[in-house]
Amino acid sequence: MAKAGHLESVHGKDGGMNLRDQNAFVTGGGSGIGLASAQALARDGANVTLFGRNAEKLARAAALVAEVKSKSAEVRTFAGDVGDEVAVAAGIAEATRDAPLTIAVANAGAGTIAPLMSMNLEQWDAVLRTNLRGTVNTFKHAGRAIAAAGGGAMCAVSSIAGARTHRFMSAYCASKAAIDNLVQNAADELGAVGIRVNSVLPGLVDTEIAAGLFATEEVYADYLACMPLGRAGTVDDIASAVRFLCGPESSWITGVNLSVDGGHHLRRGPNYDVFSRMLFPDDPAVAGEVEQD
Amino acid sequence: MTRISKLSRSIKGRIAIITGAASGMGKATAQLFADEGARVAALDVNAEPLNAVVEEIEAAGCEARAWTVDLADRSAIERVIGEIGTHFGAIDILVNNAGISIPVAIDSDDYERAWQKSLDVLITAHTRTIRAALPWLRKSDAGRIVNIASTEGLGATKYGSPYTAAKHAVIGLTRSLAVELGAEGITVNCICPGPIRTGMTAGIPEDAKQEFARRRVALKRYADPEEVAHGTLSLALPASSFITGVALPVDGGLTIRNA
Numbered sequence: 001m002a003k004a005g006h007l008e009s010v011h012g013k014d015g016g017m018n019l020r021d022q023n024a025f026v027t028g029g030g031s032g033i034g035l036a037s038a039q040a041l042a043r044d045g046a047n048v049t050l051f052g053r054n055a056e057k058l059a060r061a062a063a064l065v066a067e068v069k070s071k072s073a074e075v076r077t078f079a080g081d082v083g084d085e086v087a088v089a090a091g092i093a094e095a096t097r098d099a100p101l102t103i104a105v106a107n108a109g110a111g112t113i114a115p116l117m118s119m120n121l122e123q124w125d126a127v128l129r130t131n132l133r134g135t136v137n138t139f140k141h142a143g144r145a146i147a148a149a150g151g152g153a154m155c156a157v158s159s160i161a162g163a164r165t166h167r168f169m170s171a172y173c174a175s176k177a178a179i180d181n182l183v184q185n186a187a188d189e190l191g192a193v194g195i196r197v198n199s200v201l202p203g204l205v206d207t208e209i210a211a212g213l214f215a216t217e218e219v220y221a222d223y224l225a226c227m228p229l230g231r232a233g234t235v236d237d238i239a240s241a242v243r244f245l246c247g248p249e250s251s252w253i254t255g256v257n258l259s260v261d262g263g264h265h266l267r268r269g270p271n272y273d274v275f276s277r278m279l280f281p282d283d284p285a286v287a288g289e290v291e292q293d
Numbered sequence: 294m295t296r297i298s299k300l301s302r303s304i305k306g307r308i309a310i311i312t313g314a315a316s317g318m319g320k321a322t323a324q325l326f327a328d329e330g331a332r333v334a335a336l337d338v339n340a341e342p343l344n345a346v347v348e349e350i351e352a353a354g355c356e357a358r359a360w361t362v363d364l365a366d367r368s369a370i371e372r373v374i375g376e377i378g379t380h381f382g383a384i385d386i387l388v389n390n391a392g393i394s395i396p397v398a399i400d401s402d403d404y405e406r407a408w409q410k411s412l413d414v415l416i417t418a419h420t421r422t423i424r425a426a427l428p429w430l431r432k433s434d435a436g437r438i439v440n441i442a443s444t445e446g447l448g449a450t451k452y453g454s455p456y457t458a459a460k461h462a463v464i465g466l467t468r469s470l471a472v473e474l475g476a477e478g479i480t481v482n483c484i485c486p487g488p489i490r491t492g493m494t495a496g497i498p499e500d501a502k503q504e505f506a507r508r509r510v511a512l513k514r515y516a517d518p519e520e521v522a523h524g525t526l527s528l529a530l531p532a533s534s535f536i537t538g539v540a541l542p543v544d545g546g547l548t549i550r551n552a
């Protein structure tokens with residue numbers, strides 16, 4: 001059919017532009033949002049390299065990507081720690097063995113719950129290492145590869161925790177806020193070499209890492225009460241936004257921190273008091289917390 | 294192939310209203326939505342260019358229909374939205390795109406007129422189209438409202454106070470209605486387009502455009518209207534069911550450097 005629009009574009013089988021000839025690197029690709037993002041990219045034709053610490057988990061994930069991928073797309077895995085720059089560089093080298101890199105998804109993340117006044121700084125360092133250093137490692141090495149390919153897109157998976165407070169999760173929150181700032185700086189710096197850089201900020205999503213939030217009725221109810229759409233997100237909700245920000249449809253979007261959270265960012269952050277009271281009953285800040293409306 | 298995911302990235306068969314569809318971003322949005330299989334209700338105050346857009350879409354084998362309407366006229370909005378709902382039997386997507394820009398200094402004798410006209414078209418009309426379309430959007434399984442704000446909704450330029458104030462208001466309206474309509478599953482988002490080649494920027498000389506882009510825009514260029522239309526499309530997809538209350542800059546990185 002003739003196109004009424006001015007820009008010629010190849011469209012996928014279910015709307016959206018085709019990602020054939022695109023080559024993507026996804027950290028934390030073994031499960032959850034990383035896996036769903038890899039599936040969304042491969043379904044539209046992109047080659048995907050899944051990066052993560054656990055080789056067996058990656059192999060299982062690769063099989064799940066292969067089930068939905070378009071015929072021509074290739075799926076690879078590379079086991080490594082995202083906080084280790086050498087490992088990330090090696091993962092990118094594997095991803096670019098046969099084709100230039102055009103897409104990177106910095107998804108790998110870790111969290112911890114700890115009161116500020118009694119925090120073990122090794123926990124802080126561990127969270128920052130995976131979340132922030134991991135994203136920097138990915139942006140640095142994927143950025144080099146994508147710039148060499150003539151341009152492309154990178155997307156970080158941040159969190160509503162980067163935009164709204166989550167008491168007793170300051171390491172996680174600070175790391176995600178730092179990622180969002182890094183995204184803006186990277187976008188401003190790398191625009192000159194044709195790389196767009198954005199982040200998505202998921203709210204509550206049905207993943208392994210959030211299982212405890214779903215299982216605790218008080219916490220789950222509080223989440224729903226603060227979300228205009230009144231439901232939890234799915235990994236597909238987030239992957240759909242990642243797919244958009246990595247594809248040619250978002251050619252004019254860079255430096256954006258996009259909330260994908262059912263509107264939660266319009267309200268306050270979640271109430272984890274039930275956890276903090278259970279885990280840290282003697283912390284003065286926990287004892288001093290009052291009921292919220 | 295059997296789909297294993299539930300959310301569609303297609304607007305095929307969806308009924309979409311696009312205001313300001315005769316030129317610029319509205320025209321590109323009408324073209325893109327029609328290309329993607331939507332049934333487009335194209336609205337504009339200028340009948341002749343609007344009819345030309347619709348004819349072009351129909352010539353490409355897609356579906357669109359023109360309604361000439363002045364968005365400063367409340368009763369006309371109600372009548373036209375009602376006609377659209379009756380004609381198509383549904384309304385799934387509302388894109389409030391129509392806009393005007395009247396540069397004016399705060400001490401200008403013309404200020405009152407510029408302020409009133411700007412707010413009528415840029416914000417009051419949005420509430421009216423939304424109110425008129427709401428009964429239909431409520432019946433949709435993926436009701437979507439996308440308001441076109443501007444990077445002026447996030448920052449400011451001198452002599453633009455009616456425009457800037459109205460665009461800030463569009464973001465506020467978007468956020469409030471996201472909270473209000475969320476429980477019904479209707480998402481409400483807005484887009485903040487940055488430097489785009491449209492009628493509104495046609496008067497800026499090419500060398501001035503290039504200098505601005507080089508100094509201020511991360512991607513170092515002006516964009517085509519279709520690039521903004523793709524942002525609008527993404528928020529209108531059934532698959533974008535978990536994004537609401539967002540003000541999405543589609544600006545080549547303009548606002549990260551200097552709002």
